Amino acid sequence: MPALPPQEPESWDQIRKDIHSIIIPNITHWQSPNFFAYFPVGVSYPSILGDLLSSGLGVQGMLWITSPALTEVEEVLLDWFVEVFGLSKDFLNTSGQGGGVIQGTASEVAVTALLAAKYRTAKLHQVDSQTSLEIMEKLVVYSSDQTHSSIKRACIVVGIPVVHYREIPADASTDYALDPIKLEEAIKKDIEAGLWPSAVVSCIGSTGCCAYDPVDKITEIAKKYNLWHHVDAAFAGASFACPELRVKGLENIDSIIINSHKWLRVNFDCSLFWIKDKFSLINSMIVSPVFLKNKASDLGCTDYKDWGVPLGRRFRALKLWFVIRTYGITGLQKNIREHIQYAELFEQLILKDQRFLIIKRQLSLVLFILRNDPNQELTQQLMNRLNATGEYFLSHTALKPYRFVIRMAIGSSNTEREHIEKCCQRIFSITDTLTKKSSL
Amino acid sequence: MPALPPQEPESWDQIRKDIHSIIIPNITHWQSPNFFAYFPVGVSYPSILGDLLSSGLGVQGMLWITSPALTEVEEVLLDWFVEVFGLSKDFLNTSGQGGGVIQGTASEVAVTALLAAKYRTAKLHQVDSQTSLEIMEKLVVYSSDQTHSSIKRACIVVGIPVVHYREIPADASTDYALDPIKLEEAIKKDIEAGLWPSAVVSCIGSTGCCAYDPVDKITEIAKKYNLWHHVDAAFAGASFACPELRVKGLENIDSIIINSHKWLRVNFDCSLFWIKDKFSLINSMIVSPVFLKNKASDLGCTDYKDWGVPLGRRFRALKLWFVIRTYGITGLQKNIREHIQYAELFEQLILKDQRFLIIKRQLSLVLFILRNDPNQELTQQLMNRLNATGEYFLSHTALKPYRFVIRMAIGSSNTEREHIEKCCQRIFSITDTLTKKSSL
Numbered sequence: 001m002p003a004l005p006p007q008e009p010e011s012w013d014q015i016r017k018d019i020h021s022i023i024i025p026n027i028t029h030w031q032s033p034n035f036f037a038y039f040p041v042g043v044s045y046p047s048i049l050g051d052l053l054s055s056g057l058g059v060q061g062m063l064w065i066t067s068p069a070l071t072e073v074e075e076v077l078l079d080w081f082v083e084v085f086g087l088s089k090d091f092l093n094t095s096g097q098g099g100g101v102i103q104g105t106a107s108e109v110a111v112t113a114l115l116a117a118k119y120r121t122a123k124l125h126q127v128d129s130q131t132s133l134e135i136m137e138k139l140v141v142y143s144s145d146q147t148h149s150s151i152k153r154a155c156i157v158v159g160i161p162v163v164h165y166r167e168i169p170a171d172a173s174t175d176y177a178l179d180p181i182k183l184e185e186a187i188k189k190d191i192e193a194g195l196w197p198s199a200v201v202s203c204i205g206s207t208g209c210c211a212y213d214p215v216d217k218i219t220e221i222a223k224k225y226n227l228w229h230h231v232d233a234a235f236a237g238a239s240f241a242c243p244e245l246r247v248k249g250l251e252n253i254d255s256i257i258i259n260s261h262k263w264l265r266v267n268f269d270c271s272l273f274w275i276k277d278k279f280s281l282i283n284s285m286i287v288s289p290v291f292l293k294n295k296a297s298d299l300g301c302t303d304y305k306d307w308g309v310p311l312g313r314r315f316r317a318l319k320l321w322f323v324i325r326t327y328g329i330t331g332l333q334k335n336i337r338e339h340i341q342y343a344e345l346f347e348q349l350i351l352k353d354q355r356f357l358i359i360k361r362q363l364s365l366v367l368f369i370l371r372n373d374p375n376q377e378l379t380q381q382l383m384n385r386l387n388a389t390g391e392y393f394l395s396h397t398a399l400k401p402y403r404f405v406i407r408m409a410i411g412s413s414n415t416e417r418e419h420i421e422k423c424c425q426r427i428f429s430i431t432d433t434l435t436k437k438s439s440l
Numbered sequence: 441m442p443a444l445p446p447q448e449p450e451s452w453d454q455i456r457k458d459i460h461s462i463i464i465p466n467i468t469h470w471q472s473p474n475f476f477a478y479f480p481v482g483v484s485y486p487s488i489l490g491d492l493l494s495s496g497l498g499v500q501g502m503l504w505i506t507s508p509a510l511t512e513v514e515e516v517l518l519d520w521f522v523e524v525f526g527l528s529k530d531f532l533n534t535s536g537q538g539g540g541v542i543q544g545t546a547s548e549v550a551v552t553a554l555l556a557a558k559y560r561t562a563k564l565h566q567v568d569s570q571t572s573l574e575i576m577e578k579l580v581v582y583s584s585d586q587t588h589s590s591i592k593r594a595c596i597v598v599g600i601p602v603v604h605y606r607e608i609p610a611d612a613s614t615d616y617a618l619d620p621i622k623l624e625e626a627i628k629k630d631i632e633a634g635l636w637p638s639a640v641v642s643c644i645g646s647t648g649c650c651a652y653d654p655v656d657k658i659t660e661i662a663k664k665y666n667l668w669h670h671v672d673a674a675f676a677g678a679s680f681a682c683p684e685l686r687v688k689g690l691e692n693i694d695s696i697i698i699n700s701h702k703w704l705r706v707n708f709d710c711s712l713f714w715i716k717d718k719f720s721l722i723n724s725m726i727v728s729p730v731f732l733k734n735k736a737s738d739l740g741c742t743d744y745k746d747w748g749v750p751l752g753r754r755f756r757a758l759k760l761w762f763v764i765r766t767y768g769i770t771g772l773q774k775n776i777r778e779h780i781q782y783a784e785l786f787e788q789l790i791l792k793d794q795r796f797l798i799i800k801r802q803l804s805l806v807l808f809i810l811r812n813d814p815n816q817e818l819t820q821q822l823m824n825r826l827n828a829t830g831e832y833f834l835s836h837t838a839l840k841p842y843r844f845v846i847r848m849a850i851g852s853s854n855t856e857r858e859h860i861e862k863c864c865q866r867i868f869s870i871t872d873t874l875t876k877k878s879s880l
Contacts (some may be wrong), residue, residue, distance in 0.1 A: 001513070001516045003519075004520065004523055004763065005520035005521070005523055005524055005764050005767055005769060006768045006769070006770075007768055007769050007770060008768040008770055009765070009766055009767055009768040009770075009771055010765045010766065010768070012486075012766070015486075015761075015762055015765050015766070019493065022509060022513070022756075023497075023513070024494075026507075026508050026512070027499050027507045027508070027509045027510065027755075028499060028500075028505065028506050028507045028508070029499070030498050030499045030500060030506075030507070031497070031498045031499075038506075038731070041499075041500055041752070042498070043495075043496075043498035046452075046455075047495070048495045048496055050490070051491065051492070051495040052488070052491070052492050052495070053459065053463075055487070055491040055492070056473045056483075056488055056709050057463075057467060057470075057471070058470055058481055058482070058483040058707060058708065059468060059470045059471075060468075060470060060478075060481055060708065061467070065468065065469075066468050066478075067467045067468045067469070067470070068468070068469065069462060069463050069466035069467045072466070073441070073462070073463070076441045079443075080444065080445035083444055083445055083446070084445055089445050100755050104544060104750055104752075105749075105750040105751055105752045106751075107749055107750050107751045107752075108749055108750055111597065111749060115596075115597065130596055130601065130602045131601050131602055131603050132601060133577040133601050133603075133878045136576035136577065136599045137573040137574065137577070148729070149727040149728075149729035149732075149751075150640075150751060152727050153727045153749070153751075156555075156570055156724070156725050156727070157551065157555065157597065157725065157749055158597060158598065159576045159598050159599020159600070160599070161570065161571050161572060162570045162571055163571050163573075174865060175559060205729055207729070208730070208731055238488055261752075263652040267495050267498060268498065268752055268754060269750075269754060284596070285593060285596050285597065287589040287592050287596070288589075289588070289589035289647070290648070290836075290837055290838040291647055291648055291835060292477070292837065293846070298688050306856050309545075309548055309551060309593070309597055309749070310544055310545040310547050310548055310709075311545055311546075311547045311589075311590060311593075312481070312544075312547075312701075312708055313708060314708060314709060315467075317709050321455075322455055324446065324457070325449070325450045325454070326447050326450065327449055328446045328447055328448040328449040329445060329446070329447050329448075329723060330448055330449075331449055350792055360517055362539070385678075395731060396731065397730055397731040398730040407731070
C-alpha cells in the first residue's frame with residue numbers, strides 16, 4: 001500500500017483490484033469450512049443483509065427518540081431469544097425489572113456486569129457506587145481459572161485490583177469446572193479479611209475446553225453471600241436453542257451473555273446480554289447530559305445508552321431478526337445438532353488411531369493430543385504443520401497436566417461431513433511423517 | 441411484532457414487507473437532508489460497500505495472526521489519516537512508540553485513554569497500576585464542564601470516584617472553553633490534598649456548542665504536572681482535513697480521538713484513536729491467555745486486542761479505505777467546506793430576522809434562540825413544533841445563561857443549500873404563529 005493517502009479520487013475498479021491482491025490472500029479465512037480454530041464466528045446471507053440494511057439506514061440507537069424502531073425491535077428480539085434459549089422469564093424486557101440488550105462483545109458485557117455488581121455491593125455496604133473512595137479496594141471477583149481472560153480484563157478496566165480477582169484453579173478432578181467448595185472457602189476468607197465479595201462469574205463452555213461450571217450450586221453460594229452471579233455462556237449458550245442441551249440452575253442467576261455471532265449464523269458483533277435487575281446496571285453508569293434530554297426519556301422509554309459503555313449504537317437487531325426468521329428455531333437447532341454430530345464423528349475417527357488421546361469432547365469442541373508425547377512437543381508440531389498447509393486452521397490450549405492440547409472447534413456455517421473426514425486424514429498423514437522421524 | 445419467535449422459516453418476502461411497515465416508518469431518519477440534530481453520522485456508498493465486505497468476509501482482528509491484512513491495513517490507514525489531519529508524526533504506527541487504532545465510539549476511547557493515563561500515573565508514583573489497592577482513590581481527572589458526558593462515564597467505568605472528576609465551569613467569558621488558570625489552580629489544590637492528578641481532557645468542538653479548548657496552554661500545564669493530555673475532537677477533528685481549519689498545539693498531546701463516522705462519510709462505528717506512547721495503553725490492559733498465544737505475537741506483531749476493551753474486532757478499516765480512495769482528500773475537504781458555507785448561509789438568513797439571536801457559530805454548527813424570551817420557553821416551543829412537523833429534526837443544549845438553545849448541526853451527506861433555505865423559512869413561519877399568540 002502507498003505510504004500516503006490519495007489526494008484525488010480513485011476509481012472503484014482500482015479499489016476492487018486491491019481487494020483481490022491485498023486483502024483476500026492475506027486474511028485468515030474464518031468462514032472456510034476448514035476453519036476449526038478458537039470458536040467459530042457466524043455468517044449467513046440474511047445476517048449480511050441485516051448488517052447491510054443497518055449500514056444503509058445509518059441510524060443511531062443511543063436514545064429511544066433517536067430511532068424508536070431500533071430500540072423496540074431490539075427489545076422484542078431479546079425477548080424472543082429468552083424463549084429460544086428457555087431462559088427465565090425474569091429476563092424479559094416486558095417483565096419490567098429485567099431486560100436484554102445487544103452489546104458488541106462478551107468482553108464489553110463483562111465490564112457492564114461488574115459495574116452492576118459493584119452497584120449492588122455498594123448498596124449493601126451503604127456507600128454510593130459512583131462517589132465512594134474506598135470501594136475499589138474492597139471489591140472481590142471470583143471465577144475458575146478456566147474462565148475467559150475477558151473477566152480479568154474487565155477487572156482491570158473497572159479498577160478492581162487484579163490481586164482481588166480470585167481465579168480458582170480447576171482441573172480434571174472437576175472436569176475443569178469451578179469447585180463450589182473452593183469458591184465458598186475463598187469468599188469466607190475474603191469476608192474475614194474485611195473485603196467485599198461482589199461477583200462470581202460462572203462459565204458455561206469455557207474457551208479452553210468448553211467446561212461447564214455447576215451453575216445451580218454457585219447460585220446457592222452467590223445468594224448466601226449476596227454476590228452478583230454472572231454467567232458467561234458466550235459460545236455454548238447458543239446450544240440452549242436445543243432443549244436437550246440446556247443446563248439446570250439458570251433460573252436464579254443475575255445476568256447472562258450468549259454470543260449470537262458465534263454459533264447462530266449471526267455476523268459479528270452481536271452479543272446478547274440479559275440482566276434480572278436492569279436498574280443496577282442503569283444506575284451504575286447513568287449520565288444525563290442536557291443535550292440528550294427529551295420527553296420520551298422522562299416518560300421512561302428505554303434508552304439503551306445506559307446499558308453499556310458506548311453512546312452510539314448501530315441497528316444490530318436487524319441481522320438477528322433476519323436470521324431467526326429465515327431459519328426459524330428449527331433451522332438454528334439443525335445447525336447446532338449437525339455440528340455436534342460432526343464432532344462425534346471426529347472423535348470416533350481419532351479414537352480409531354491408537355496414537356491419539358482424546359482429552360475431552362463437549363458440544364462441537366474436541367480436544368486431543370498425541371499419546372507418549374512428553375510435554376506435547378510432537379502435538380504442537382502436528383498442529384503447526386497442519387496449519388502451515390494453509391488448508392486448515394486449528395488452535396490450542398493448555399489443560400493441566402497437558403501443556404499443549406489441540407482444539408478442534410467445529411461451527412463454521414460452511415463445514416460439512418466431508419471436511420471433517422478430510423481433516424482427519426490430513427492429521428493422520430502428518431502424524432505418519434512426524435512419528436517416522438521421532439521415536440514415538 | 442409477534443410475541444414469540446418463529447418456529448419455522450419465513451420467506452424473504454415476508455421479512456421485506458416488515459422492513460417497510462415496521463422499520464422505515466418508525467426510525468429517526470439520520471440520513472435525511474433535513475436532519476440537523478446532535479452531530480451528523482456519516483454514510484456513503486463506498487463506506488457501505490466496505491461494511492458489506494467486512495460482513496461477508498466475517499474475519500476477526502483480535503490478533504495479527506487471526507487476519508494479518510485486517511491489522512496491517514488498519515495500521516496503514518491510521519497512518520494515512522495522520523497525514524490527512526496534519527497530526528504529529530509521533531502518532532504514526534511506523535514511529536515505533538506511537539500508533540493508531542480503530543475503536544467503536546469516542547466513549548470507548550475515553551475509557552482506554554484513562555487506563556493509559558492511570559498506567560503512567562501509577563508508574564510516576566511507583567505503584568503497579570493493576571495491583572495497587574490505593575490508586576483508585578487517588579487519581580483525578582480534569583476537563584471543562586462543556587466536555588462530553590462520555591468523560592464522566594469513563595471515570596465511572598474505570599473506577600475513578602466522580603468526586604475526583606473536576607468539571608471546571610466554562611462560560612461565555614472564555615467562549616465556553618476550559619480556562620487554563622482554573623485548571624492549574626485545581627491541579628495544585630489536589631496535589632496539596634495528596635491526590636494524584638492523572639489526566640486532563642481537552643475538547644476541540646464540544647458537543648453543546650463546538651467550543652475549542654486552548655490545547656497549547658493545556659499541554660504546558662499537563663507537562664508541568666505530568667498529566668496525560670487526551671484530546672476529544674470527535675466531531676470537529678474531521679475539519680483538520682482542511683489545513684485552514686487546523687488548530688495549534690496538537691504536537692505535544694498524548695492522545696486524540698477523531699470520529700471518521702461523523703463528518704467524513706464513513707459509516708458508524710469507526711472512531712480513530714491515536715496515542716504517542718502505545719505501551720502505556722497496552723501495558724495497562726494486556727492479558728495473554730494461553731489459547732491466544734502464537735509466534736507472531738512473540739515476534740512483536742501488533743495485536744489490536746490490547747488496544748481496547750473488546751477482544752473480537754471487525755474489519756472496519758475497509759470502509760475507511762474505500763472512502764478515502766473514492767473521494768480523495770480533496771473530496772473530503774469539499775464536503776466539509778460546503779457544510780461550513782451552509783452554516784454561514786443559515787447564520788446570515790437568521791440574522792436578517794430581528795426576532796432571533798445567534799449565540800454562536802463554529803464550523804457547521806449554529807446555535808440560536810429567540811430574543812426577548814425569558815427562560816427560552818418560546819425557543820423550546822419553536823424547536824418542538826419544528827420537530828413535530830416530521831420534516832426536520834434539530835436538538836438543543838443549555839449554555840449559560842441560556843437554559844435552552846437550539847442547535848442547527850449541518851453535516852448530512854445529503855444536505856444541499858436548498859434544504860437550509862427551506863428550513864429557515866419553516867423556522868420563520870412557525871415563529872410567526874408563536875409570536876402572534878404571545879407578547880414577544
